[in-house]
Amino acid sequence: xxxxxxxxxxxxxxxxxxxxxxxxxxxxxxxxxxxxxxxxxxxxxxxxxxxxxxxxxxxxxxxxxxxxxxxxxxxxxxxxxxxxxxxxxxxxxxxxxxxxxxxxxxxxxxxxxxxxxxxxxxxxxxxxxxxxxxxxxxxxxxxxxxxxxxxxxxxxxxxxxxxxxxxxxxxxxxxxxxxxxxxxx
Numbered sequence: 001x002x003x004x005x006x007x008x009x010x011x012x013x014x015x016x017x018x019x020x021x022x023x024x025x026x027x028x029x030x031x032x033x034x035x036x037x038x039x040x041x042x043x044x045x046x047x048x049x050x051x052x053x054x055x056x057x058x059x060x061x062x063x064x065x066x067x068x069x070x071x072x073x074x075x076x077x078x079x080x081x082x083x084x085x086x087x088x089x090x091x092x093x094x095x096x097x098x099x100x101x102x103x104x105x106x107x108x109x110x111x112x113x114x115x116x117x118x119x120x121x122x123x124x125x126x127x128x129x130x131x132x133x134x135x136x137x138x139x140x141x142x143x144x145x146x147x148x149x150x151x152x153x154x155x156x157x158x159x160x161x162x163x164x165x166x167x168x169x170x171x172x173x174x175x176x177x178x179x180x181x182x183x184x185x
Contacts, residue, residue: 042071044134044170049178051151052144052185054158061085061151061158063166063180064142069173072136077169078149084164086153089128093145099125126150131171144185158182 049065067075078088124145132147134140142148149166151158158164160182168176 044069044073044173044176046168046176046178047139049166049180051158051164051180051182053160053182054154056157058157059153061154062091062144063088063149063151064144065178065180066139066141067134067168068139069134069170070136071172073134073173074171075132075134075168076130076171079167079169080151080164083155084158085151085155088166089150089152090130090132090147091126091150092129092132092147093124093126096123096125100127134170160184 045068047066047068049063051061051063054061075090078090080088128150129147132140140147162182163179164182165177166180168178170176
């Protein structure tokens, strides 16, 4: 009888192992698939990158887009090829009363051509910012009259229908190259 009981227990153990394995393996597969899916949901997305066309003799341009970082991040830099502009900066428009006083350039007559750190636009001031927070779960819009990418010392006018690459440098995520379409402003 001892051998029958042992055999019965052995069968039960085997059955329990098969049942556990039958549920555990699919559960592990679902968990790993879910983890992979979550990783892709955290990817930064950039929508509708565009730039205003620029007339001849204009030395600056601007690019706009919407950026979403589901896990949150910070835009810390922007670059364009030298064939487009000498360099690019992240800018914001703020009411003159809120402008960073370290970037205050006084009245318009004292502004030197070539200094782009702050530009008085009447009641609004355009100024360079060193980074742009991208809060988790929000879309940050770079648009005329707000945040934008300033293209400084254009190599040639930005013509409607042309495109150029703009590299976005993030604090955490890998750099991202987006194709910017030039449109009528």
